[in-house]
Amino acid sequence: MTMATHREETDSLGVVRVPADRYWGAQTGRALENFPIGTERMPLPLIHALGVQKQAAARANVALGDLDSGLGDAIETAAREVADGRLDDHFPLPVWQSGSGTQTNMNANEVIANRANERLGQPLGTRAPVHPNDHVNRAQSSNDTIPTVMHLATLLEMRDRLLPALDHLHAVLRERAAAFGDRVKSGRTHLQDAVPVTLRQEFEGYAAQVAGATARLRRLTDDLLPLAQGGTAVGSGLNCPPGFVERFLEEVRALTGLPVTRTPDHFAANASHDVFVDLSGALGGAAAAFSKIAGDIRFMGSGPRCGIGELALPANEPGSSIMPGKVNPTQVEALLMVCAQVVGNHGAVMHGAAGGQMELNTYKPVIIHNVLTSIRLLGDAARSFADRCVAGLAPVDARLEDLSGRSLMLVTALAPVVGYDRAAEAAHKAAKEDTTLRDAVLSLGLLDAADYDRVVDPAVLARGGLSASGR
Template sequence: MSGPHDREERDSLGPVRVPADRYWGAQTQRALENFPIGTERLPPGLIHALGLQKQAAARANVAVEALDPELGAAIEAAAREVADGLLDDHFPLPVWQSGSGTQTNMNANEVIANRANERLGQPLGAKAPVHPNDHVNRSQSSNDTIPTVMHLAALLALRDHLSPALDHLANSLSERAAAFGDRVKSGRTHLQDAVPVTLRQEFQGYAAQVEGAAGRLRRLSTDLLPLAQGGTAVGSGLNCPPGFVPRFLAEVGGLTGLDVTEAPDHFAANAAHDVFVDLSGALGGTAAALAKIAGDIRFMGCGPRCGIGELALPANEPGSSIMPGKVNPSQIEALLMVCAQVAGHHVTVQQAAAGGQMELNTGKPVIIHAVLSSIRLLGDTARSFADRCVAGLTPEDDRLAEMAGRSLMLVTALAPAVGYDRAAEAAHKAAHEGTTLREAVLTLDLLDAESFDRLVDPLAMATGAGG
């Protein structure tokens, strides 16, 4: 018997008691009870994309006369609420469920059917006039719906979240490069002193790294445009009526602005997710780029008195509970942890993508969970790093000049004039005796003072203007 706080719904296995105020139905409730694993839910972006997919499917079904227009309109309105995030609380299922994502597809079907029926004046659980399988899931299977939604969710997250964040970071780095100008500093290779560079050159290089990562992700996004919809259960298209797929694609394009196409092979689209391995790898490459940039900035900012100290990092919050006045590179540390997590997500995607059997990959929920999590984390940290670290970096001019002037690798400018071996002799002498390079060169009588000063001009060396 149902009480005041629940209602009875039925599926093919029999009756199930569902909380009275929830739009989900029997199959979702069974999944909640059968998969009490972890706390991770599928990302909202996937649920919203599922709403878009159901909205487009309802329109396509009406267009090919596979669905009554009145029912189609009710389904479309309810699906739009899912797409808009208005029904997020009614999608409670964990990532850890059937590898096809069937439970999540049915969660959407049940929520949309119950909400549609409610809009038509019927009680929750009625399954009439809108049925979750017969109407909301018409012309579809979980096995082609979930891959379709995975692609849509990733495309939208890349376009609307990560790409703008990377562009913002690249612009911030470029702005710092322009502001720093031709301040000369010691270059470093192998973490050892090298010939001079300017802060502008370093930071413009960082901006180029981020731009390159963003460009690779945009190019790879085109591989996500082919959608699995229409393959139904195994790729054969059973129960998908003629005309459904092209109309569905047109509706998705209209709803999202994406130039989606039909998968060239529906069997591959259901059974494999190799594109997500590539995408996850590119996300890992983005993480590697961000980690390198952040690590360099942390290195230049270490100190402030007992380290390199070439840059002053913004003081966002106190850094220690015991050391008064301490400031830590907390934005950089958060970014590096994100990068470590993205690397772990890539391993997950590889393993899950390799774990499909025959006509179906059975790692779909964890693949899209990992990919969307990486996209979200990278976008969030790129924007936070830009605003709370990069934008507030200031050069320590005295320290920059001191370090650039002490570098023994200024000797590189002398090699064309005195030869490699004599230049090396001067560098070793200065290092051994603790003198400047200029003093060593003059003591060895390799050059006169005027010639040394003309050849060893750090800014000219950095910018290629040396004579």
């Protein structure tokens, strides 16, 4: 006897055929037919957060006496499987759906109800004894559930993925700065020669940029702690019993360790997502910082013989299909592309957050898709860049010494001794004749060799002091 490939389930509009081995039901099946758009599925961190949210709701409903404990236990067990990622294949819906994310909320309700009924010995599609709306979605609406899981998913991804990766990149940059020590190099402003700096100073500056970006992101995560749950459809809390929100929050804290709180205004929580604009902007700020750091390292590693060539970058893979032996700064390039994507994502988040009408913002899926994508990309790229590029950077000492010694901007140390105009004369002479500044100064008779070497000490200049110049 041939096994049936499909079963029939119903929703308020009628019958829908569903693959026999899938836990989703009629509303999910109908959404698959109605939204054949793109390949971007709702992000898994959001799905896993839905599992947490449904667990907490089931516990709260049982505690309040609004849900039979046997049904509640079955719902909680199934929801835990969603939270743990064991049912990922049963969440097929695209980002491009209802702006409230209603289809994804119902996807979760159907999957959890069918899985709970299966555990209770019932065939899939029975909608009994556990009903997706009456039991799994009890005291909830998509309009407060989806904002709640948007916050939860972002908080968890920030805590578990992005912030640890940024801390790791910061630590690797600090380690490299210490390892480079006080190696002097030519500073550069406007991509032109400037007074000396050290590699340590440059890399400590990069580490400070990462630390600043990380601190801003950590501060913004606090703004995600208030949750929308309890506002139901429009923010009024219709069909949400007294005590539900408080018990729900207790359960979320127990399940996640996050110190979540109740939103101060349910109407604003359903209708606006301003916090995601702020967070996405901070993610864009981190991308700007990473672009600067990666770009600097690419410049300093350019060559290796016909560029700046002050740093040797790790040779991770062959760089050319036609030029044997070529090695490219691929980790830098990957990070720069990630940064470009994150900046673009921010534009979509701003547009979506500005698009709410009345009691509901209807850009929720695209907002959270872009925020979670940016978090994932920045976290992964920061860790890869730290491990596969920064950790393997090596100074090219001969090149550092050659370029810093040839820099004409060492003339800055001469100005307090011989005057700005005579110092400029020496710099112009050295540039025109392609000699060192030292040769020009001696040729003009501005200082003798001993005085020049005492006044123009690149190591001292890099520390911000003037060497024996009698300032």
